[in-house]
Amino acid sequence: MPTFLNMLLVIAVIVVPFVVGGMLARRWRMPDYGWQVGLILFALTAGGLVAFNAFTNPQGGLKLGIDLRGGAILVYEVSPPEATAESKAAGDPQSFSIDKVVSAVQRRVNPGGVKEVSVRPFGERQIEIIIPEADQAEVDRIERQISRAGTLEFRILASRRDSRHDQAIEQAQRTTGNTVRIGDRVVARWLPVDAEEERNIEQNPEFLTRRDRNGRLQVLVMIERSPAVTGAYLSAARPDVDEYGKPSVTFGFNATGARLFGRLTSDNLPEADGRLVRHLGIVLDGNLASAPTIQSTITDSGRITGNFTQQEVEDLVGVLRAGSLPATLSEEPISSLLIGPTLGADTIERGKWAMIASVLVTIVFMIVYYRFAGIVASGAVLTNVLLTVAIMILIKATFTLPGLAGLALTVGMSVDANVLIYERIREELARGAALRMAIRNGFDRAMSAIVDSNITTLMTAVVLYVLGTDQVKGFAVTLFLGISISLFTSVFCARVVF
Numbered sequence: 001m002p003t004f005l006n007m008l009l010v011i012a013v014i015v016v017p018f019v020v021g022g023m024l025a026r027r028w029r030m031p032d033y034g035w036q037v038g039l040i041l042f043a044l045t046a047g048g049l050v051a052f053n054a055f056t057n058p059q060g061g062l063k064l065g066i067d068l069r070g071g072a073i074l075v076y077e078v079s080p081p082e083a084t085a086e087s088k089a090a091g092d093p094q095s096f097s098i099d100k101v102v103s104a105v106q107r108r109v110n111p112g113g114v115k116e117v118s119v120r121p122f123g124e125r126q127i128e129i130i131i132p133e134a135d136q137a138e139v140d141r142i143e144r145q146i147s148r149a150g151t152l153e154f155r156i157l158a159s160r161r162d163s164r165h166d167q168a169i170e171q172a173q174r175t176t177g178n179t180v181r182i183g184d185r186v187v188a189r190w191l192p193v194d195a196e197e198e199r200n201i202e203q204n205p206e207f208l209t210r211r212d213r214n215g216r217l218q219v220l221v222m223i224e225r226s227p228a229v230t231g232a233y234l235s236a237a238r239p240d241v242d243e244y245g246k247p248s249v250t251f252g253f254n255a256t257g258a259r260l261f262g263r264l265t266s267d268n269l270p271e272a273d274g275r276l277v278r279h280l281g282i283v284l285d286g287n288l289a290s291a292p293t294i295q296s297t298i299t300d301s302g303r304i305t306g307n308f309t310q311q312e313v314e315d316l317v318g319v320l321r322a323g324s325l326p327a328t329l330s331e332e333p334i335s336s337l338l339i340g341p342t343l344g345a346d347t348i349e350r351g352k353w354a355m356i357a358s359v360l361v362t363i364v365f366m367i368v369y370y371r372f373a374g375i376v377a378s379g380a381v382l383t384n385v386l387l388t389v390a391i392m393i394l395i396k397a398t399f400t401l402p403g404l405a406g407l408a409l410t411v412g413m414s415v416d417a418n419v420l421i422y423e424r425i426r427e428e429l430a431r432g433a434a435l436r437m438a439i440r441n442g443f444d445r446a447m448s449a450i451v452d453s454n455i456t457t458l459m460t461a462v463v464l465y466v467l468g469t470d471q472v473k474g475f476a477v478t479l480f481l482g483i484s485i486s487l488f489t490s491v492f493c494a495r496v497v498f
Contacts, residue, residue, distance in 0.1 A: 013049065017041035036496045043488075044383065047390035054393045062393060065400035065474055067339055068348050071132040072139045073470075075335035076146065078125050079328040101327050102127055108145050108318055126334070130470070139338060145315050146329060152231030152320060153283040154261065155221040156268050157291055158188055159206045161276050165222060169208050172220050180220070187224040191281070193217045193288045201291065207279075219288055221281045229264055233257025237320040239313045242305045247313040249304040251320065262299035269294060284316070351404040358408045359385065362415055370422055376497050377418035380489040384414045387489070388482045400474030410482025413457065417490035420446040439498050443491065450491065457483050 021038025025031050054062040066073055078101055098121045105127060106119040122128035131142060158165045158172070168188040172180045180188040190210070193201050198217045201207055208220040233253050240250040253261055268278040270293075279291040282304050290305055308316070362381060366374035388407060392399065425442030433441065458480060465476035 013046055014042065017045050033496060036492070040493050040496060043387060047383075047386045050390040050393050051386060063396055063398045064348075065398045065403070065470060066130060066132060066337070067401045067471060068351075068399060069132055070134075070339050070345075071130065072134045072339070073335075073337040074129040074131070074139070074143070074146075074333040075122055076127050076129070077330040077334050078127060079330075080125075098124070098127070101329075105129065105146060105329075109142050127329075134338075136338065139336075141311070141315065143333065145318060151283075151285055152234070154229040154264060155191075155223070155281040155283055156264070157279040157281045158208050158220040158222050159276070159278060160208065161206050162278065168222060168224070169220065172208060178218075180223075185224060188220050188222050190218040191221055191283060191286065191288050193219050194284075194290075197288060197290055201288070219281075219291075221283070221288070229257060229260045231320055233260065234320060237317045239310070239317055240303065242303065246305070247308045247310045249308075249313055249316055249320070250301065251304065252301045253299070258300040261302070262297055265294050265299075266297040269297065347401055351401060355385075355404060355408055359411055362411050366415060366418070370418075373418075373422050373425075376494050377415060377422075377490070379497070380418065380486075380494050381411055381414055383493060384410065384482060384485050384489040387485045388478060391481055391485070392477065397477045398470065398474055400471050402471045403474030403478045406475040406478035407482060410479060410486065413454075413479075413483055414486035414490050416453070417446075417450045417486055418494060420449055421491075421494070439495075443495050447491070450487070454483050454487060 018035065018038030018041075021036070021041050022031075022034035025034035025037050078098060102119050102121060106117075109119065109129065109131075110117040116132050118128075118130040120128055129142070129146070131139065134142070158169055160169065165188075167182065168180060171182055172188055172190070175181075175190075178190040179186055180190070190212075192212070193209075193216075201219050202209060202217060210218050212218055233256055234251055235254040235257070236252040238250055240248050242248040265280070268280070270277045277293045277295075280294050281288050282290045282292070284304075292305065304316070359381065363374075363378040366377045366381075368374065370377065385407065388410060391397075397403075421442050424446045425438050428438035428441045429435070461476045461480035461483070465473050465480070468476060
C-alpha cells in the first residue's frame with residue numbers, strides 16, 4: 001500500500017503541474033506557453049517536496065560533510081612491503097595494491113559494515129579515513145586499531161630446563177641483536193614482552209630474559225623447533241571470558257592450522273615426571289602477549305588471555321578477523337582533522353545566516369535597481385537555490401562548508417545572467433524598440449555572453465571536482481549544479497514570465 005501511494009504521489013507531481021500550466025496559459029490567452037508554465041510549476045513542486053522531506057525527516061537524504069556534522073579525517077602514509085626472495089624472482093619486488101590496503105583497513109574499522117566510515121586511496125601512497133560524528137576517544141581507538149600490524153604467531157618459549165634449547169640459549173647470551181643464529185640457521189629470537197605480562201615472565205627463572213636499550217623486557221623464543229603457526233590459519237575469533245571471568249579471545253583454526261598447531265603442542269607436552277612444563281608464547285604484532293603452559297595436544301581452537309578490557313578484546317578480535325595488513329602504515333596519521341559536533345552545529349547556523357543574508361542583499365539590490373524586472377530575477381534566484389538543494393539531495397551529494405560558499409556564489413552568478421539580459425533590454429528600449437521586441441532581442445543577444453561565461457565556470461567546477469578533496473568537491477558540486485540550473489531559471493523561467 002505505501003508503494004502504491006508513493007506511485008500516485010509521483011504521478012500527481014508530474015501530471016498536475018502540466019495540467020494547471022495548460023489551464024493558466026489558456027486563461028492568460030497564451031496557449032502556446034502551456035507546457036512552459038507547466039514545466040516551471042513541476043520544477044517548483046518537485047523541488048519543494050524534496051527539500052521539505054529532507055529538512056523535516058532525519059532520513060530524508062540530507063547528507064552533511066564532516067565539517068558540518070562533526071567527525072574526523074585521518075590520512076596515513078603507506079609503505080610498500082619489503083622485497084622478498086619470491087617477489088624478486090618474479091621480477092616485481094615492489095608491487096603492491098593500495099586497494100588491498102584500503103580493504104584491510106576497512107575490515108578493521110568497520111568489520112560489520114554498519115558504520116558510516118569511509119576508507120579510500122588518497123594519492124598513490126596514502127589512504128584517507130573519514131569517521132563521521134566521532135569524538136576524541138573514538139578516534140584514538142580507531143587509530144590503535146589501524147596502527148596494529150595484525151600479526152599473530154605461536155612460539156615455544158626457550159627454557160633453561162629443556163636440554164633441546166641449550167645450544168640456542170648459549171648462542172643467545174652472546175648475541176647483541178634480536179635474531180639468534182647458529183651458522184646460517186635462525187634458531188631463536190628475542191621478543192619484547194607486553195607490560196601486563198612482564199611480571200609473570202621476569203619472575204619465572206626458567207625463561208631467558210634481558211632488557212633492551214630502552215629498558216623494555218625481552219624474552220627468548222624458539223624459532224627452529226616451532227612449526228610456523230600464524231594468524232593466517234585462523235578460521236574464527238570471538239570475545240570470551242577465561243576461567244576467572246576476565247575478558248579473553250577464543251580462536252579457531254582451519255584444517256591446515258589445526259594440523260600445525262596440533263604438531264606444535266604435541267611436540268612440547270610436559271615431561272612424564274612433571275618436572276618440565278613448556279610454555280606456548282602467543283605473539284601479537286611482534287610482542288609476547290601471554291605464555292600459557294601446554295598441558296595437552298591442542299588442535300582446532302585455543303584462547304588468548306591477559307589483562308584485557310572488554311573494549312581491547314573486541315578491538316583485538318576485529319584485528320584478528322581482518323588479518324594482517326598487506327603493507328605498513330605510518331604509526332601516526334600524517335594529517336588529522338577532528339571537528340566536534342558542537343562546532344559543526346555552530347558552522348551550520350552561521351552558514352545558514354550567511355546564505356540568507358547573501359540572498360536578501362541580492363534580492364533587495366535587484367528590486368531597487370530593476371523594479372519589476374528585479375522581482376522576476378529574485379524569483380529566479382530563489383528557484384535556483386531551491387532546485388540546486390533538491391538535486392543535491394536526490395543525487396545524495398554531501399553538503400560541506402565550502403559547498404555553502406559555492407551556493408552563495410551561485411546566487412551572484414545566476415543574477416549575473418539577469419543583469420546581462422536586462423541591460424540589453426534597456427539598450428533596445430533606448431533605441432525606441434517596442435517592449436515585446438526589446439524583450440526578445442535582449443534575451444537573444446545576451447545568450448552568447450551568458451553561455452560563454454557559464455561554460456568557463458562549469459569547466460572550473462569540473463577541474464575542482466576531479467582534483468579536489470571532499471571539501472573542495474562540495475564547493476564544485478554546488479557551483480556546477482547552481483550554474484547549470486541558472487540557465488533554466490534566469491533564462492527560461494524569466495523569459496516565460498516576461
